[in-house]
Amino acid sequence: MMTEAALLEADGQPDSPRGGVAAAAQGPMAPALGDAFRADEPGAFEQVVAIHEPRLSRLVYRMLGWREASRVEDIVQDVFLAALTHRRRFRGEAELGTWLAAIAVNRCRSHQRRQRLARWIRLLGQTNGDAEATWAAPASAERSAKVRAAVQSLPPRDREVIVLKYFEALSAAEIAAVTHQSANAVEVRLHRARARLAAALGPWHREESR
Numbered sequence: 001m002m003t004e005a006a007l008l009e010a011d012g013q014p015d016s017p018r019g020g021v022a023a024a025a026q027g028p029m030a031p032a033l034g035d036a037f038r039a040d041e042p043g044a045f046e047q048v049v050a051i052h053e054p055r056l057s058r059l060v061y062r063m064l065g066w067r068e069a070s071r072v073e074d075i076v077q078d079v080f081l082a083a084l085t086h087r088r089r090f091r092g093e094a095e096l097g098t099w100l101a102a103i104a105v106n107r108c109r110s111h112q113r114r115q116r117l118a119r120w121i122r123l124l125g126q127t128n129g130d131a132e133a134t135w136a137a138p139a140s141a142e143r144s145a146k147v148r149a150a151v152q153s154l155p156p157r158d159r160e161v162i163v164l165k166y167f168e169a170l171s172a173a174e175i176a177a178v179t180h181q182s183a184n185a186v187e188v189r190l191h192r193a194r195a196r197l198a199a200a201l202g203p204w205h206r207e208e209s210r
Contacts, residue, residue, distance in 0.1 A: 007147060007151070007162070007166045007167070008166065008167070009143070009144050009147070010143070010144040010145075010147035010148040010151065011062070011066075011148075011167055031092065033047060033048065033051075033096065034090060034092055034095075034096040035092070037087055037090065037096065038087050038088060038090050038091075038092075040087065045080075045084055048080075048083075048096065048100075049080055052096075052097060052100055053076060053080075055097070056076050056079060056100060056101070056104050057072055057073070057076050058167075059101060059104055059163070059167075059168060060072050060075050060076055060079075060104055060107075060108060062163040062167050062168075063104070063105065063108040063156075063159065063160060063163055064108065064111070064112075065151065065152035065159060066148060066151075066152065067152065071111065075104070075107050075108065075111060076104070078107050079100060079103045079104045079107055082103050082107070083099075083100055083103055094177050098174060098177050098178055101164075101168070101178045102177070102178045102179070102180065105160060105164075105178055105179060108156075108160075109156065109160075112156045146201060147201070149200075150197055150200035150201045151163075151197065153200050154193060154196055154197060154200070155196075157189065158189065158192065158193035158196055158197075159193075160179065161175060161179075161186065161189045161190050161193050162190075162193050162194075162197065164178060164179075165190060172186045172187055172190070
């Protein structure tokens with residue numbers, strides 16, 4: 001299997017701290033902030049947004065396969081709106097950052113389902129409209145470009161676990177909490193995703209693994 005370093009290099013976000021959404025949940029004030037947010041105390045929501053927005057933006061961008069940068073802000077705003085609306089559902093059983101990440105994953109899934117439906121409608125209607133513009137940060141090397149393209153080619157659920165494992169540095173148990181499944185199911189999905197990623201990289205992966 002290709003090295004974790006190759007995945008992180010392909011991410012192209014050198015300012016991203018290792019640990020992603022998990023890192024935002026740490027610190028002595030995290031539980032108190034979660035309680036204040038749930039109780040709708042003045043200023044708590046604004047503080048939650050200030051702390052978690054950068055990491056959630058990176059998470060969403062990665063979930064979308066480093067494409068549709070123009071949609072990231074809308075999805076993140078939707079995440080915070082959903083969190084504010086349903087703040088009473090946050091009971092402190094998971095870290096606030098993990099809870100927000102779960103909402104973000106669900107919003108990305110919904111967006112991707114809508115995108116697939118829109119593509120099918122265009123195909124069925126035999127339309128010839130312009131393809132939706134996409135954006136990807138320029139790769140610094142051929143390897144990064146190939147790895148990023150391979151991750152982009154994965155089915156959304158496979159890309160999901162790769163992003164959470166390697167870019168957000170979550171454990172299997174943490175990924176299970178975010179995606180609402182068992183840790184064993186996460187391990188199975190990771191194994192399948194890694195195999196598909198290696199297949200997508202093809203001969204290049206075999207050369208790099210020697």
